[in-house]
Amino acid sequence: MNPSEIRQLIRKQTITGPTAGMSKGYTQANLVILKKDYAFDFLLFCQRNPKPCPLLDVTEPGSFIPGKMAKDADIRTDIPKYRIYENGIYTKEVKEITEYWEDDMVGFLLGCSFTFETPLLDSGIPIRHIEETCNVPMYKTNIPCEKAGIFEGPTVVSMRPMKPEDAIRAIQITSRFPAVHGSPIHIGDPGQIGITDISKPDFGDSVTIKEGEIPVFWACGVTPQAAAIQSKPSLMITHAPGHMFISDVKDEEFSVL
Secondary structure, eight states: OOHHHHHHHHHTTSOOSOOTTSSTTEEEEEEEEEEHHHHHHHHHHHHHOTTTOOEEEEOOTTOOOOTTTOTTOOTTTSSSOEEEEETTEEEEEESOOGGGOOTTEEEEEEEOGGGGHHHHHHTTOOOHHHHTTSOOOEEEEEEEOOOBTTBOOEEEEEEEEEOHHHHHHHHHHHTTOGGGTOSOSEESOGGGGTOSOTTSOSBSOOOOOOTTOEEEEEEOTTHHHHHHHHHOOSOEEEEOTTOOEEEEEEGGGGOOO
8 A cells, every 4th residue: 555545554554564565666664743942952862973863854833744755645544653752751652643733743754774675675684573463673773873963862763683794785775864864883793783682672572583684783763762751851742663654755775775
């Protein structure tokens, strides 16, 4: 289905699960919503941390329409699940956020690694969480983000296990997509980036790592949620990890080659 059809099903809450593999060829995005008082600090945080927080679109204060990414979309209803953080505490997960929307809110859409999974699949590189029909595993690391205003915290990564030869090809492919996290930030030993147990992700689901495979880690757009916990804005609304906004923009528009 095309992105508009899927967004309608999400809006009707017919689709409520992770969006990996949906509308192949179209860009998916992470979401952050903040009150205007925090918007400049977060904009600066994204500018200083472009690998985990690559900006695709920012709405005008009070607008819930992400005009650059999908003119008929509504960021209050068109994501399968949202998370509410109040004063740094994750309080609940909901399927739409119209009751939480305020007239001074600003929406940020950030690049998502689901976008480059289509070219990886097209090159014959298997994606384990799609094969196992679950959410991608995501981990907090010991790699600090650069502080901006009130926002600081650890970089979060997503992980995909691959054969070494596939990992080399994946680096080449994903380097073409800097707007959706680009190349991996770590390959191999998880302990080097502070991950003590690869079988227990902080977000998402654990996946099988087969004999002869190595874990490959990309910067992840769940990083702002880790920053919310540490920085404690009065209110931050995000997508639930793995439950993305599906835009009308083709993947190729973010390819640099």
